[in-house]
Amino acid sequence: MERWYRINVWLSVLGILIFGASLIFLKQMPLFLLPAMFGLGMAFKGAKNIYKNxxxxxxxxxKRPDYNKRRKKK
Structure with missing residues (x-):
């Protein structure tokens, strides 16, 4: 569980960094709004996982049987 907690913390930090870097270049190219929102979503998802533990x-x-193992005998 400790490892999962650290992964969520780094996910949130990475999301905030992507969000910040995308906002810097937003004035030059409005298309950078897409990675900004993606980074914000990553940060919220990681924070939600940490908060809800x-x-x-x-x-x-x-539940389906493995059909590759069965063979018809002739």
Whole structure:
């Protein structure tokens, strides 16, 4: 859990840095608003995960049978 917390902190910091760098170049090219909003979204998502103390996503096994293992015998 400690590792997941650190990943979320760095995700938030990286999002803020992308947001700030994109705002610097926004006057020269308005298209830089897209990475700015992406960075802001990264920062909010990381902050939300830290605030709610959410863990890493769980991997779910498929309920479908593996058809590659079955072979028809002739």
């Amino acid at each position: 959410e863990g890493p996503p769980k991997i779910q096994k498929s």
